[in-house]
Amino acid sequence: MALSGHGTSFIFDESWFPTEGQFNMIPMLVGSLLVTFGSLLLALPLGIFSSLFASFYCSPRIKTFYRRAIELYTGIPSVIFGLWGLMKLVPIINQIQPPGQSLLAGTLILALMIFPIIALSLISSFEMASKNHFKVSESLGLKKSTYIWFILLPNLKGQILGATILSFGRAIGETMAVLMVCGNIVKIPSSMFEPIRTLTANIALEMAYAMGTHRSALFLSGLLLLSMIGVLLLLSDFLKKRFAWKA
Amino acid sequence: MEGLTKSISWIVGLALIAMLFYILGDIILVSAKHFSLNFLLDSPFSGGRKGGIYPIIISTLLILAVSLLVVIPIGLASSLYLAEFAEQNSKGIIVIRKSIEVLSAVPSIVFGLFGNAIFSLYLGMGFSILSGGLTLAIMALPLFITTVEKGFRSVPSNYRLAAFSLGMSRFTMIKSVVIPYALPAIFVGIVLSVGRALAETAALIFTSGYVDRMPESLFDSGRSLSIHIYDLTMNVPGGDINAYKTSLVLIVLILATNTLINTILKSWYKKRIAL
Amino acid sequence: MIKRNYPWKTKLSEKECCDSSPIIDVKNLSLFYDKQKAFGDISLEVNRGCVTGIIGPSGCGKSSFIHCLNRMIELYPSSKVDGDIYFNGKNIFDSRVNLMDLRKSIGVIFQEPTPLPLSIITNIELPLKEHRFNNIQERAVSALKSVGLWEEVKDKLKTPANNLSGGQKQRLCIARTIALEPDVILMDEPCSSLDPISTEKIEGLIHELKGSYTILIVTHNLAQARRVCDYVYAFWYDELGSCGKILDSGTCSDVFEHSQNETIRDYVGGLRG
Numbered sequence: 001m002a003l004s005g006h007g008t009s010f011i012f013d014e015s016w017f018p019t020e021g022q023f024n025m026i027p028m029l030v031g032s033l034l035v036t037f038g039s040l041l042l043a044l045p046l047g048i049f050s051s052l053f054a055s056f057y058c059s060p061r062i063k064t065f066y067r068r069a070i071e072l073y074t075g076i077p078s079v080i081f082g083l084w085g086l087m088k089l090v091p092i093i094n095q096i097q098p099p100g101q102s103l104l105a106g107t108l109i110l111a112l113m114i115f116p117i118i119a120l121s122l123i124s125s126f127e128m129a130s131k132n133h134f135k136v137s138e139s140l141g142l143k144k145s146t147y148i149w150f151i152l153l154p155n156l157k158g159q160i161l162g163a164t165i166l167s168f169g170r171a172i173g174e175t176m177a178v179l180m181v182c183g184n185i186v187k188i189p190s191s192m193f194e195p196i197r198t199l200t201a202n203i204a205l206e207m208a209y210a211m212g213t214h215r216s217a218l219f220l221s222g223l224l225l226l227s228m229i230g231v232l233l234l235l236s237d238f239l240k241k242r243f244a245w246k247a
Numbered sequence: 248m249e250g251l252t253k254s255i256s257w258i259v260g261l262a263l264i265a266m267l268f269y270i271l272g273d274i275i276l277v278s279a280k281h282f283s284l285n286f287l288l289d290s291p292f293s294g295g296r297k298g299g300i301y302p303i304i305i306s307t308l309l310i311l312a313v314s315l316l317v318v319i320p321i322g323l324a325s326s327l328y329l330a331e332f333a334e335q336n337s338k339g340i341i342v343i344r345k346s347i348e349v350l351s352a353v354p355s356i357v358f359g360l361f362g363n364a365i366f367s368l369y370l371g372m373g374f375s376i377l378s379g380g381l382t383l384a385i386m387a388l389p390l391f392i393t394t395v396e397k398g399f400r401s402v403p404s405n406y407r408l409a410a411f412s413l414g415m416s417r418f419t420m421i422k423s424v425v426i427p428y429a430l431p432a433i434f435v436g437i438v439l440s441v442g443r444a445l446a447e448t449a450a451l452i453f454t455s456g457y458v459d460r461m462p463e464s465l466f467d468s469g470r471s472l473s474i475h476i477y478d479l480t481m482n483v484p485g486g487d488i489n490a491y492k493t494s495l496v497l498i499v500l501i502l503a504t505n506t507l508i509n510t511i512l513k514s515w516y517k518k519r520i521a522l
Numbered sequence: 523m524i525k526r527n528y529p530w531k532t533k534l535s536e537k538e539c540c541d542s543s544p545i546i547d548v549k550n551l552s553l554f555y556d557k558q559k560a561f562g563d564i565s566l567e568v569n570r571g572c573v574t575g576i577i578g579p580s581g582c583g584k585s586s587f588i589h590c591l592n593r594m595i596e597l598y599p600s601s602k603v604d605g606d607i608y609f610n611g612k613n614i615f616d617s618r619v620n621l622m623d624l625r626k627s628i629g630v631i632f633q634e635p636t637p638l639p640l641s642i643i644t645n646i647e648l649p650l651k652e653h654r655f656n657n658i659q660e661r662a663v664s665a666l667k668s669v670g671l672w673e674e675v676k677d678k679l680k681t682p683a684n685n686l687s688g689g690q691k692q693r694l695c696i697a698r699t700i701a702l703e704p705d706v707i708l709m710d711e712p713c714s715s716l717d718p719i720s721t722e723k724i725e726g727l728i729h730e731l732k733g734s735y736t737i738l739i740v741t742h743n744l745a746q747a748r749r750v751c752d753y754v755y756a757f758w759y760d761e762l763g764s765c766g767k768i769l770d771s772g773t774c775s776d777v778f779e780h781s782q783n784e785t786i787r788d789y790v791g792g793l794r795g
Contacts, residue, residue: 053260077446141625145252173354175449
């Protein structure tokens with residue numbers, strides 16, 4: 001249904017001008033990948049350090065409250081993140097460098113949306129980690145940070161990888177928030193202040209009026225997304241066997 | 248090293264909480280200034296930038312109802328089958344489990360695409376509450392099945408043994424032992440599905456439609472709260488105030504369902520421990 | 523019955539080891555977990571260079587007591603300590619005390635052999651690095667030699683420590699502790715999860731270490747206490763039946779052969795458990 005009549009136009013067309021029969025998806029693929037990797041790069045340290053805060057550095061009473069707060073993050077719908085991003089974040093970025101709706105905005109908002117996956121996974125893992133190791137580490141007079149960076153986290157490499165893959169899948173599939181703050185210009189960006197359009201946002205924007213080959217091109221981009229997710233799942237299965245971690 | 252780790256952890260920890268308060272606070276403050284009860288009871292006009300969201304609330308609840316009506320029976324039946332009756336290592340079952348895993352990772356917009364193709368076009372339902380509800384049902388099903396199946400599997404084997412030794416049939420055991428024990432998990436599954444459904448936007452844009460008036464039947468199109476927020480923000484100049492107010496309503500709705508079910512769960516556990 | 527050889531023990535020792543000033547002096551120590559008392563009003567002295575044993579039935583607060591001595595008890599948030607503990611004359615609960623140094627000087631061997639989830643050699647090198655020792659590699663090798671592990675592991679130093687047997691793991695834990703050159707080594711039932719051969723090896727090790735180190739060992743194995751200790755403190759239940767007070771103390775022969783306390787006489791005679 002979707003594949004007929006396109007040939008190699010997905011890569012070699014000039015750009016995405018569907019009304020003119022041009023269907024190069026590369027700029028949008030690049031946009032999706034950039035915003036996903038960028039947000040992961042931010043979300044990993046955010047997730048790790050916030051989980052360290054909750055499990056090691058704040059008082060136990062604060063920990064329950066903090067955990068609920070992170071869970072609250074996951075409950076907020078993506079459109080609301082998009083709304084807030086557009087109303088508050090984009091104007092700030094605009095001050096630094098117009099137009100404001102940009103790769104940067106998308107990366108920041110997406111990071112806020114996915115760091116809880118990593119944080120919550122780590123907090124659970126810390127609770128299940130061997131208490132004996134911590135006890136021994138303390139009895140040897142080792143500092144907390146030594147325990148964290150040389151004993152605890154290296155042991156949890158598998159867990160961290162799993163959470164990262166999960167976050168990647170979530171990020172690349174996100175539609176509404178990135179649609180609202182990224183500007184939606186089809187172009188490979190040359191700086192993070194430039195607007196981009198992701199594959200997902202593209203489908204959402206154009207589906208309403210797409211006809212014929214345009215429509216099938218959109219379906220194809222959907223299949224592209226699906227296959228990326230598929231690869232991700234295969235990767236996670238393979239790594240599960242290698243590292244033997246629990247999802 | 249210790250000082251560095253400690254200070255960065257504190258900074259990040261506090262900053263993220265501050266951000267949460269900033270986001271929620273922003274929504275609450277902006278909405279509170281302009282909120283009135285009429286917002287919940289009026290219909291929208293002038294593209295939504297004026298008026299209320301009553302029909303939209305109704306549409307949202309209808310879509311939710313349709314999806315729950317599909318998810319709960321099918322989900323319960325499937326999880327029960329997977330947990331109790333299926334041959335665990337057969338090829339077919341492994342394929343089913345894999346598909347569930349894959350489905351739960353699929354992006355919502357892709358569901359929207361296929362929901363559109365299957366329900367709206369192929370089955371001819373057009374843009375309707377029914378299409379939207381059915382699409383959401385398929386989205387929520389994997390999550391529901393995974394949660395509930397775990398609940399069924401967690402029934403301790405001594406309960407089952409006791410039931411068998413008392414001469415209960417398989418069916419009675421399931422009805423009187425397994426299902427009641429797994430009830431909290433079932434509730435959790437429902438909460439998660441509801442949460443997912445309420446927050447969904449991308450899957451609904453092309454299935455339940457855009458129209459913001461009161462739907463006349465399930466075959467009529469209707470707009471959900473999340474789509475309303477999207478439309479007001481992106482397409483309606485000056486719509487941001489109402490977008491904020493709608494966001495407040497949506498968040499309150501999500502929090503309310505969560506807290507409601509959590510309190511039911513807590514009282515449930517209390518009763519069980521008292522037993 | 524296999525006859526065991528303990529060549530170093532021909533008779534229960536009299537005061538053969540130490541000088542008169544105790545290295546650890548506990549005065550009126552009580553421990554509470556929330557409102558529950560673990561032990562009350564314990565006073566004892568640990569003499570420098572000797573092996574002091576703490577015996578008593580299980581549940582008496584012996585382990586909890588050991589945990590207080592290097593302030594490990596503070597890992598349990600519900601714990602509350604009353605009383606004083608003096609180490610080398612200084613009160614360890616003083617706020618100016620550096621916890622890292624305290625734990626370097628007073629090391630602990632736990633009941634369950636717990637190597638860190640690292641390689642064998644890193645288990646010893648990491649604490650050495652943390653406490654800023656020099657010549658880390660040499661010290662690590664020498665520690666392994668002191669516990670008799672060197673020959674057994676020298677070809678597999680980089681392999682995970684968790685692959686060792688129970689007895690080897692415990693000896694690794696001892697090596698890790700003595701590498702830091704502590705003054706006192708606390709041992710909380712170090713042999714209770716080990717087989718008899720490993721137990722024998724470790725008891726031999728204790729005998730070698732004494733003199734250069736002060737050892738405080740908790741054990742519910744009376745025979746072991748007789749074999750290994752110079753001094754003994756006998757813990758028992760207090761009047762209320764919850765735990766911890768000392769009913770008798772002294773040199774080994776004092777407690778095992780001439781105990782003044784009837785309960786303890788029965789206990790060491792095997793008439794009570």
